[in-house]
Amino acid sequence: xxxxxxxxxxxxxxxxxxxxxxxxxxxxxxxIELPGSISFNNVVVxxxxxxxxxxxxxxxxxxxxxxxxxxxxxxxxxxxxxPTANTLQWITLATSATQNLTPGNWFLACLWTTSGxxxxxxxxxxxxxxxxxxxxxxxxxxxxxxxSTSALPASIATSDLSREGVSTDINFNRYPxxxxxx
Amino acid sequence: xxxxxxxxxxxxxxxxxxxxASNGTLSFVPMSPSDSVSFNKLNxxxxxxxxxxFTLSIGLYSLTGSTLSITNSMSRSITLSNFRxxxxxxxxxxxxxxxxxxxxxxxxxxxxxxxxVAFVGQSFVNPGNAFPGGFIGGRMTDSTNALPASYxxxxxxxxxxxxxxxxxxxxxx
Numbered sequence: 001x002x003x004x005x006x007x008x009x010x011x012x013x014x015x016x017x018x019x020x021x022x023x024x025x026x027x028x029x030x031x032i033e034l035p036g037s038i039s040f041n042n043v044v045v046x047x048x049x050x051x052x053x054x055x056x057x058x059x060x061x062x063x064x065x066x067x068x069x070x071x072x073x074x075x076x077x078x079x080x081x082x083p084t085a086n087t088l089q090w091i092t093l094a095t096s097a098t099q100n101l102t103p104g105n106w107f108l109a110c111l112w113t114t115s116g117x118x119x120x121x122x123x124x125x126x127x128x129x130x131x132x133x134x135x136x137x138x139x140x141x142x143x144x145x146x147x148s149t150s151a152l153p154a155s156i157a158t159s160d161l162s163r164e165g166v167s168t169d170i171n172f173n174r175y176p177x178x179x180x181x182x
Numbered sequence: 183x184x185x186x187x188x189x190x191x192x193x194x195x196x197x198x199x200x201x202x203a204s205n206g207t208l209s210f211v212p213m214s215p216s217d218s219v220s221f222n223k224l225n226x227x228x229x230x231x232x233x234x235x236f237t238l239s240i241g242l243y244s245l246t247g248s249t250l251s252i253t254n255s256m257s258r259s260i261t262l263s264n265f266r267x268x269x270x271x272x273x274x275x276x277x278x279x280x281x282x283x284x285x286x287x288x289x290x291x292x293x294x295x296x297x298x299v300a301f302v303g304q305s306f307v308n309p310g311n312a313f314p315g316g317f318i319g320g321r322m323t324d325s326t327n328a329l330p331a332s333y334x335x336x337x338x339x340x341x342x343x344x345x346x347x348x349x350x351x352x353x354x355x
Binding site for chain 1: 216
């Protein structure tokens with residue numbers, strides 16, 4: 001397929017609903033397939049906060065490439081917000097470097113932490129009843145880091161990632177909606 | 183042109199239990215990788231009741247005109263009990279790096295009469311008329327015990343939930 005320059009990429013083609021990403025310090029990893037090149041510049045999520053209690057949410061989004069059995073951090077974006085009223089809004093993440101992503105597979109890794117109140121969430125994939133009987137085989141596609149972390153790792157061994165199919169916790173099946181626009 | 187390591191048909195996780203697979207009924211669902219990917223390991227999200235023994239046969243088909251033609255296949259016989267997870271197949275009949283574009287997976291479940299095997303994925307609403315555009319998937323109305331070498335899309339049922347629902351598929355190199 002010819003390499004085309006995309007203006008928009010969404011990790012989900014349809015925005016399902018607002019979900020709570022409650023697994024703080026758990027790195028959720030979602031493999032994506034870029035059908036063309038796109039500038040990793042304007043990276044946007046949809047944030048919801050409720051109530052007037054003081055609170056802060058921080059999202060770190062890592063962009064990883066894979067070589068063999070290792071994911072390597074290629075770029076990142078982050079945001080921190082402290083809403084004081086009910087809100088549902090787009091938030092643009094600050095990217096560490098502008099990069100024109102090439103077509104193919106990449107991995108988005110989401111690290112979500114809150115303080116003060118848990119009444120904050122991101123729009124994303126609702127997930128659903130998780131597969132628990134057996135994980136998918138072959139190369140790693142999506143799952144979560146099996147150990148807690150407070151920062152995006154520079155590299156991740158895929159053997160340290162738990163695949164969908166091994167956890168009954170629905171929260172490990174939820175990924176935030178991420179929209180990249182040139 | 184990139185070489186993909188994986189292709190998933192649903193970017194997000196969808197997990198509706200679809201209609202119970204009918205013994206010997208072949209369904210065709212689309213798979214459209216944006217770049218080349220090795221047809222190596224194919225995973226289906228499935229559910230099964232107690233002591234469900236079945237054979238899952240998967241054909242990879244291309245579409246020319248209105249004829250589906252088989253180019254590759256996988257098969258696995260398995261017994262599952264009270265199961266909800268992934269079933270992996272890897273025995274390709276021919277090593278193949280599939281090219282970008284739309285391919286068709288023919289899904290044949292031979293249950294031997296067991297009635298508790300189902301795919302899990304995205305269900306579909308139940309329109310009363312046949313899909314009016316180009317072929318987007320469908321199912322055989324006749325029973326078969328083997329993957330056909332070719333099949334005319336005009337002979338497929340393309341009406342309603344049972345014909346349109348699509349299971350979760352993960353293909354990896």
